[in-house]
Amino acid sequence: MPVNSAKTQTGFTLIELIIGIVIFAIALTFITSLIFPQARKSVDPIMQVRATELANTLIREITAKAYDENSQNNTRCNDDLNDDGDFDDAGESACTAIGNFGPDSSEFRSYPDSNFDDVDDYHGLQQGAGYSDAIIRNSLGEILLVNGKNLYAGFSVSVLVTYDGDMDGIADNDQSSKLILVNVTTPSGETLQFSTYRSNY
Numbered sequence: 312m313p314v315n316s317a318k319t320q321t322g323f324t325l326i327e328l329i330i331g332i333v334i335f336a337i338a339l340t341f342i343t344s345l346i347f348p349q350a351r352k353s354v355d356p357i358m359q360v361r362a363t364e365l366a367n368t369l370i371r372e373i374t375a376k377a378y379d380e381n382s383q384n385n386t387r388c389n390d391d392l393n394d395d396g397d398f399d400d401a402g403e404s405a406c407t408a409i410g411n412f413g414p415d416s417s418e419f420r421s422y423p424d425s426n427f428d429d430v431d432d433y434h435g436l437q438q439g440a441g442y443s444d445a446i447i448r449n450s451l452g453e454i455l456l457v458n459g460k461n462l463y464a465g466f467s468v469s470v471l472v473t474y475d476g477d478m479d480g481i482a483d484n485d486q487s488s489k490l491i492l493v494n495v496t497t498p499s500g501e502t503l504q505f506s507t508y509r510s511n512y
């Protein structure tokens with residue numbers, strides 16, 4: 312009966328092992344450099360969609376308000392009822408001066424008071440990550456929660472309102488339209504700008 316006389320065991324030497332580890336490390340670096348940018352790219356569209364949702368919600372809320380503080384109760388500001396070229400006669404009121412944009416007296420957009428009632432009250436509104444009001448709130452001033460979690464954690468939003476009567480995107484002194492700019496910054500620091508107009512009708 313033949314017997315295996317010499318059973319040689321082959322293994323890796325230390326040098327081979329080290330070379331193997333180095334090659335593996337290089338391969339891993341190469342693979343992750345291919346995969347991770349793709350992963351990051353696939354996250355950004357989701358953040359963009361959520362930023363768009365947030366901006367749309369806010370724009371709907373703003374455009375549903377009166378054109379101006381002085382346009383309440385079925386009157387329009389800058390309506391020259393007696394055609395004398397000014398807005399200070401019976402039943403008339405001038406639109407808010409640009410310098411007075413922002414919340415009018417006793418107006419807030421926080422909890423429990425959330426009582427903005429015209430478009431330019433939102434001028435200067437800043438909420439979310441990095442701002443003194445670190446919470447993005449709904450129209451009632453409440454934090455936006457889904458299943459107890461902050462729906463827009465890490466997002467921030469800011470609003471600017473100006474007069475832009477000829478609607479060319481550049482502020483002017485024509486008080487017949489207001490340009491509403493909404494900036495939303497995603498948790499990754501990308502800022503998306505949205506805008507809309509509200510006219511004095």
Ligand SMILES: [Ca+2]
Pocket residue numbers: 390391392393394395396397398399400403
């Ligand atoms: Ca008048």
Ligand SMILES: [Ca+2]
Pocket residue numbers: 380414415418427428429432
């Ligand atoms: Ca107001």
Ligand SMILES: [Ca+2]
Pocket residue numbers: 379380407412413414415429430431432
């Ligand atoms: Ca106002």
Ligand SMILES: [Ca+2]
Pocket residue numbers: 474475476477478479480481482483
């Ligand atoms: Ca303009």
